Amino acid sequence: MNDNIIIRANGIRVEYPNVVANDNVDFELLHGEIHGLLGENGAGKTTLVNVIYGIKRPDSGELYIFGDKITSFSPKVAQRYGLYMIPQHSILVERHTVLENIALALPGFKLNKKALRAKVMRLINRLRLELDLDSKVMDLSVGEKQRVEAIRALVRGAKVLIMDEPTSVLSPMETYSLFSFIRNLKKEGLSVIFITHRLREVMELCDRVTVLRKGRNMGTLTREEMTIDKLTELMFSRKIMIRRYNNRSMQGKVILSLKNVSTFSNGGYIGLKDISLDIRVGEIVGIVGVAGNGQNELAQVAVGLIKPHSGRIIIDGDDLTGKSIFEFYKKGLAYIPDNILDGLVLDMTLTENAILKLYRTSGFSMNHIVDWETAKRYTSEIVKNLEIKTPSIDVKIKSLSGGNLQRFILSRELSNNPKIIIAVHPSRGLDLESTAKVLGYLAKMKSHSGILLITEDLDEAIKICDKIMIIYKGKLSKPMNIDNLDYELAGKMMSGAVSIEEAN
Amino acid sequence: MKKQIDELILALPSWVFLPIAIILSLIIFGVILVVNDKNPILVYHEIIITGFGSYRGLSETLTTSIPLILAGVGLSIAYKANLWNIGAEGQLYMGAIGAGIIAYEFSPTPVSLIGMFIFGFLFGGVWGLIPALLKRYYEVNEIITTLMMNYIAIHIMDYLVFGRWRDPTTFGFPFTPLLPDNMIIPRLLPGSRLHATVIIAIFASIAIYLLMYKTTEGYEIRVYGGNPEAARYSGINITKVLLLSMFLSGALAGIAGVGEFAGIHRRLTTGFSKGYGYTAILIAWLGSLNPIYVMVAAILFSGFVVGLDALQISIGLPFASIYLFEGILLIAILIREYAERVKARYV
Numbered sequence: 001m002n003d004n005i006i007i008r009a010n011g012i013r014v015e016y017p018n019v020v021a022n023d024n025v026d027f028e029l030l031h032g033e034i035h036g037l038l039g040e041n042g043a044g045k046t047t048l049v050n051v052i053y054g055i056k057r058p059d060s061g062e063l064y065i066f067g068d069k070i071t072s073f074s075p076k077v078a079q080r081y082g083l084y085m086i087p088q089h090s091i092l093v094e095r096h097t098v099l100e101n102i103a104l105a106l107p108g109f110k111l112n113k114k115a116l117r118a119k120v121m122r123l124i125n126r127l128r129l130e131l132d133l134d135s136k137v138m139d140l141s142v143g144e145k146q147r148v149e150a151i152r153a154l155v156r157g158a159k160v161l162i163m164d165e166p167t168s169v170l171s172p173m174e175t176y177s178l179f180s181f182i183r184n185l186k187k188e189g190l191s192v193i194f195i196t197h198r199l200r201e202v203m204e205l206c207d208r209v210t211v212l213r214k215g216r217n218m219g220t221l222t223r224e225e226m227t228i229d230k231l232t233e234l235m236f237s238r239k240i241m242i243r244r245y246n247n248r249s250m251q252g253k254v255i256l257s258l259k260n261v262s263t264f265s266n267g268g269y270i271g272l273k274d275i276s277l278d279i280r281v282g283e284i285v286g287i288v289g290v291a292g293n294g295q296n297e298l299a300q301v302a303v304g305l306i307k308p309h310s311g312r313i314i315i316d317g318d319d320l321t322g323k324s325i326f327e328f329y330k331k332g333l334a335y336i337p338d339n340i341l342d343g344l345v346l347d348m349t350l351t352e353n354a355i356l357k358l359y360r361t362s363g364f365s366m367n368h369i370v371d372w373e374t375a376k377r378y379t380s381e382i383v384k385n386l387e388i389k390t391p392s393i394d395v396k397i398k399s400l401s402g403g404n405l406q407r408f409i410l411s412r413e414l415s416n417n418p419k420i421i422i423a424v425h426p427s428r429g430l431d432l433e434s435t436a437k438v439l440g441y442l443a444k445m446k447s448h449s450g451i452l453l454i455t456e457d458l459d460e461a462i463k464i465c466d467k468i469m470i471i472y473k474g475k476l477s478k479p480m481n482i483d484n485l486d487y488e489l490a491g492k493m494m495s496g497a498v499s500i501e502e503a504n
Numbered sequence: 505m506k507k508q509i510d511e512l513i514l515a516l517p518s519w520v521f522l523p524i525a526i527i528l529s530l531i532i533f534g535v536i537l538v539v540n541d542k543n544p545i546l547v548y549h550e551i552i553i554t555g556f557g558s559y560r561g562l563s564e565t566l567t568t569s570i571p572l573i574l575a576g577v578g579l580s581i582a583y584k585a586n587l588w589n590i591g592a593e594g595q596l597y598m599g600a601i602g603a604g605i606i607a608y609e610f611s612p613t614p615v616s617l618i619g620m621f622i623f624g625f626l627f628g629g630v631w632g633l634i635p636a637l638l639k640r641y642y643e644v645n646e647i648i649t650t651l652m653m654n655y656i657a658i659h660i661m662d663y664l665v666f667g668r669w670r671d672p673t674t675f676g677f678p679f680t681p682l683l684p685d686n687m688i689i690p691r692l693l694p695g696s697r698l699h700a701t702v703i704i705a706i707f708a709s710i711a712i713y714l715l716m717y718k719t720t721e722g723y724e725i726r727v728y729g730g731n732p733e734a735a736r737y738s739g740i741n742i743t744k745v746l747l748l749s750m751f752l753s754g755a756l757a758g759i760a761g762v763g764e765f766a767g768i769h770r771r772l773t774t775g776f777s778k779g780y781g782y783t784a785i786l787i788a789w790l791g792s793l794n795p796i797y798v799m800v801a802a803i804l805f806s807g808f809v810v811g812l813d814a815l816q817i818s819i820g821l822p823f824a825s826i827y828l829f830e831g832i833l834l835i836a837i838l839i840r841e842y843a844e845r846v847k848a849r850y851v
C-alpha cells in the first residue's frame with residue numbers, strides 16, 4: 001500500500017429515500033495535497049465528506065484512513081486520526097476571545113494559557129496570519145472565523161482539514177486570503193479536502209480534483225489534466241439523452257416583465273444587477289444557475305416579496321412595482337417557493353394549508369367568516385389532481401412525505417388557472433417518476449399561462465423550457481433559444497468561466 | 505433509557521398525553537402527601553368534594569376561575585401567534601387601574617360600571633400592544649418587554665394606592681376607598697362571591713374560540729404563529745396579526761383585573777392579584793391553547809385550589825402546597841410538550 005495515501009474510499013454508496021447521494025464512489029487523498037471536490041448542488045459532495053468524517057455511515061463501501069479500515073463511523077474516530085472538518089458557519093463562542101476559543105477546544109481543565117499563547121503565536125507566524133488572539137470572535141469577519149476554526153484544529157493535531165464550500169460565504173477578497181492560507185497549510189504538511197461548485201476556484205487552488213455528478217465520481221484529474229472545458233464536461237452531463245416536452249403552443253402577449261430591476265445586496269442576499277426579462281403566455285422561460293447566484297432574490301422580486309430599489313415590474317400591462325405579494329396573487333400569479341416549507345404550516349391540516357392564499361377571496365370567506373365546507377371541497381380536489389397520498393384532508397400536513405408535500409404545493413398553486421407561474425426547483429427532492437409528472441404538468445399549464453422556471457439543473461431546463469437565461473452573481477444573460485443552445489457556453493456561464501458580459 | 509421512553513411515546517396516541525401528564529402530577533403530589541403522613545386518596549377525595557361537590561365549594565371554584573379563564577384565554581391567543589406574552593399579570597393590573605380611573609377620577613354615573621369594563625379592556629389591551637409595537641418596529645423580544653412591564657404596572661398600582669387614590673379614612677393603610685354600590689359587579693348567587701364577570705368569561709371563551717377557528721383573522725393569527733414565513737408568503741398583514749393578538753391578549757387580562765377589583769375586593773390594594781397572570785400561563789397550556797379547553801382547565805384547576813385551600817386549614821397541609829402542585833403540573837405539561845415534539849419528529 002502506498003504510504004502517501006491518507007484516505008482511501010472504495011465504492012461508497014449512500015442512499016436517501018428519494019435519491020442515491022453517493023453511488024459507488026472511489027476517492028483518494030494523498031499526503032500534502034489540496035484535493036478539490038467539485039460538483040453541482042446535490043452532486044453528493046457533502047455526503048461523501050460526511051462519510052469520511054464519520055458523520056454518516058455508508059450503506060456499502062469501505063473506508064481506510066492511514067491504512068486502517070474504519071468500522072465505527074463517528075467524528076471522534078476521525079479526529080483521532082487527525083481529520084477535522086471546518087464548519088461553514090462558525091461555531092465559536094462569539095463573546096470570547098480567539099485564544100479562549102482555541103483553549104476551549106483542548107481537553108483538560110488545567111491549561112497553561114501562556115504556553116498555549118506561545119504555541120499559537122508560533123503557528124500563526126509560520127502560517128503568516130495576521131490575527132489578534134485577544135480580539136473577541138464577534139469582531140472578526142467570516143473569513144477570519146474560518147481561519148480561527150482551522151487553527152483550533154491544528155492545535156488539536158489536525159493532519160487533514162475538510163472544508164465544505166468555505167468560499168460560498170466569503171467575498172472575493174476573503175476568498176483570496178483563504179486560498180493563500182490553505183497554501184500555507186499545505187507547506188506545513190497538511191492535506192486539505194476543499195469542496196466547491198465553482199470551477200475557477202479549483203483551477204486556481206487544487207493539486208487534484210475529483211468531480212462528482214449525481215452521486216457518481218466522474219473522474220479525478222491532476223493539475224496538468226485540468227482545463228475549464230474538461231471540468232465543465234465532467235460537471236454537467238452533456239451526453240445524457242434528453243427527452244423534450246415538445247408541446248409548442250402559440251405564444252401570446254407578454255404577461256410578466258421585469259425592467260432593469262436591481263436590488264440591494266445585504267443580509268445574505270445577492271443583489272440583482274439590472275435584470276430585464278419578458279415572459280409571454282405560452283412559453284416557459286428557464287433561469288438556470290448554481291445556487292446562491294441570485295435566483296431566489298429574482299423569484300422573490302418577481303412575486304413582490306422583495307421590493308426592488310430600482311426598475312419596474314409589470315404584470316399584464318399593470319405596474320405592480322412596490323405592491324404587496326397579495327396584489328400579485330390577485331393578478332393570477334402562482335408561486336412555488338425555493339423552500340416548500342415556506343409555503344406551508346406544518347402544524348395545520350391539509351385543508352387549512354390549501355386555502356393559504358385563497359382564504360380572503362370570495363367563495364372561501366364572507367364578512368371575515370371562513371367557509372370551511374368550500375375549503376374542504378377545494379382541498380379534496382387538490383389532493384385528487386396530483387394523487388397526493390394522505391389518510392384524510394383533516395390530518396396535520398406534517399404527516400405527509402416530502403414528495404407528497406411538494407405535490408401538494410404544486411397542485412395548490414396550479415389549480416386556480418394561474419396566468420403566471422413562478423416555480424423554483426419544482427422537482428427538487430422528487431424521484432424520477434414524480435419529476436416527470438411534475439414537468440409534464442407544468443408543460444401542460446403553459447397553454448394559458450406564462451411560466452418562469454428557476455432551476456439549478458441545466459438538463460431539466462432543456463427538457464421543458466422554450467428559452468433559458470443563465471444567472472451568475474446577480475446578473476442575467478440574454479435569453480437563449482433552446483433549439484440552438486450552445487450547451488458548453490451555458491455550462492461555462494453557470495460556472496463563471498465565461499462572464500455574462502462576455503457572452504451578451 | 506431515553507430511547508425506551510421515546511419508543512413508548514411513539515407507541516401512544518397523542519390525546520393520552522394530557523391525561524397522563526395530569527395523572528402523573530397527581531401521583532407525584534400524592535407521594536409528597538404520603539411523605540407528610542397524609543393519605544393521598546383521602547386528600548383527593550376531600551378536594552373533589554370540597555371543590556366541586558358542594559354549593560359553597562362549587563361557587564367558590566367558579567369565582568376563582570374567572571380571572572384564570574379570562575387571562576388564560578387571552579394568553580392562548582398570543583401563544584397561538586407564537587408570541588410569548590408573560591405579561592398577563594401586568595395587563596391584569598392595568599385593567600384594574602383603568603377601571604380605577606373611572607371610579608376615582610370621575611364622578612359616579614349610572615353607566616360607571618360599564619365604563620370601568622371598557623377602560624379595563626382598553627388599558628389591558630394597550631399594555632399588551634406596547635410590546636407588540638416594540639417587537640414589530642424595533643425587533644425587541646416580547647418575552648423581556650411583557651415581563652418587565654409587569655413590574656411597571658405593579659409599581660403604578662403601588663403609586664396610586666399609596667398616593668393619589670389612598671383612602672383618607674384608613675389611617676395610612678395602602679387601600680383605595682371601597683367602591684359605591686352602583687360600581688360593584690352584581691353577585692349572582694346568595695351566600696357566594698360569584699359575580700357576573702363569570703358570564704363575560706364564558707362568553708369570551710366561546711367568542712375567542714370562534715374568532716380563532718372560524719374567522720379569517722383567527723386563521724391569520726394561527727398561520728403566523730405556525731410559520732411566519734408562510735404568513736409572509738401568503739401576504740398576511742403581519743403588523744395586524746401582531747397588534748391584534750397582543751391587544752386582545754392584554755384586553756382579556758384587563759377584564760380579569762376589573763372583575764377582581766369591582767367583583768371581589770371592591771377596592772384596590774398593593775399585591776392586588778394573587779399571581780393570576782402567571783398561573784394563567786399554566787392554564788393556557790393545560791388547555792392546549794384551545795379557548796374552550798382553557799376554560800375547562802381553569803375551572804378544574806380552581807376546584808383543586810379551592811379544595812386544597814380548605815384542607816390547608818382542616819388537615820394542616822402547608823400553605824405552599826398550592827404552589828408546589830402548580831410547579832408539578834408545570835413540569836408535567838413540559839413533559840407533554842416533549843412527548844409531542846418527539847412525535848412530531850417521527851411523522
Ligand SMILES: Nc1ncnc2c1ncn2[C@@H]1O[C@H](COP(=O)(O)OP(=O)(O)O)[C@@H](O)[C@H]1O
Pocket residue numbers: 016017018019020021039040041042043044045046047048429
Ligand atoms: N439527510 C438527507 N436526507 C435525504 N436526502 C438527502 C440528505 N442529505 C442529502 N440528501 C440528498 O442527497 C443528495 C446529495 O446531497 P449533498 O451531498 O448534500 O450534495 P452537495 O453537497 O454536493 O450539494 C441531494 O439530492 C440531497 O437532496
Ligand SMILES: [Mg+2]
Pocket residue numbers: 042045046047164165
Ligand atoms: Mg453540500
